[in-house]
């Protein structure tokens with residue numbers, strides 16, 4: 316049966332990617348779109364300033380943009396995707412959950428709350444049952460589930476393969492992040508052309524904490540954070556899409572570059588429509604992956620890795636993922652598919 320879905324923040328950079336993914340989706344049907352008061356009452360076509368590299372879907376273009384308020388969304392909507400500024404998400408997402416809606420959210424608010432599952436389905440799908448605890452504690456008929464930050468999503472699938480086999484102890488990561496991560500108006504051309512900006516507010520802390528929750532263990536009542544130590548340094552560079560990251564990983568068990576490559580090579584997707592067949596694509600060429608060449612691996616839902624080197628403390632490698640697909644909209648859709656499959660809708 317088709318699930319009727321709503322999108323909060325549908326006119327934004329991530330919201331437009333959500334529309335691109337949801338319109339042809341086999342399980343979902345777009346039933347309601349919301350944005351800020353400035354867009355309410357306009358058609359989606361007029362409000363959205365469509366900037367995605369495929370045409371605006373015809374059946375969505377004429378829909379009227381609604382207020383971001385549970386009262387303005389039809390009761391027969393079963394699933395809400397949220398991609399709002401986090402300050403707005405913090406206020407309205409709980410209102411939707413209280414009103415009985417199940418929300419798959421991409422916004423950063425609440426990701427580290429103890430009763431909120433933070434999920435990459437190929438890595439920690441079992442954490443979804445934390446929703447039972449959440450519903451008990453909050454008395455909600457609805458539910459709130461999050462996907463992680465885009466830089467975190469890029470490095471965690473490869474790290475998960477290493478942790479499973481060799482037990483990670485320390486991770487160091489330096490990022491080269493695309494401008495789309497800051498939204499359309501986030502970084503001006505005068506700031507970023509011929510430049511690199513060694514600061515993205517709050518990003519290091521998100522990578523350092525969210526990765527430990529994703530690789531933590533769920534005992535049926537709570538998630539115990541992974542004990543590994545993670546330190547990050549985040550940088551904005553003038554690429555459009557695709558976050559590239561240099562990672563150093565140390566493990567309890569001895570690890571060679573061949574071990575690391577083999578572990579990552581064997582990672583597969585899972586049985587959800589948006590999960591790629593090959594979760595991690597390993598490049599042998601030392602100068603890959605690169606954002607322009609490799610961000611669309613597995614239709615933007617894969618992670619690309621390469622540049623393996625042995626170091627005195629473990630291995631070094633580079634990884635890359637499409638930040639608005641695997642890192643944002645695609646991640647939320649995948650989590651929506653998981654909610655549907657596990658009977659949470």
Ligand SMILES: NC(=O)C1=CN([C@@H]2O[C@H](COP(=O)(O)OP(=O)(O)OC[C@H]3O[C@@H](n4cnc5c(N)ncnc54)[C@H](OP(=O)(O)O)[C@@H]3O)[C@@H](O)[C@H]2O)C=CC1
Pocket residue numbers: 323324325326327328329330349350351352353354355362383398399400401403421422423464465495496497498499638639642643
């Ligand atoms: N861009 C990226 O790669 C990533 C973004 N994110 C996160 O996703 C979220 C959205 O990001 P992005 O799409 O880039 O942001 P945009 O600024 O492009 O879009 C924001 C959306 O939220 C709506 N909105 C803004 N203020 C309000 C309000 N007060 N009430 C209701 N709706 C409002 C906007 O509507 P309107 O058009 O009417 O202003 C728009 O639809 C953020 O939390 C961001 O941190 C996460 C990972 C990656």
Ligand SMILES: N[C@@H](CC(=O)OP(=O)(O)O)C(=O)O
Pocket residue numbers: 401421422423463464465466492493495496497515518521638
């Ligand atoms: N901060 C990320 C994008 C983002 O908005 O992340 P988050 O979902 O954690 O707010 C970037 O600039 O590339």
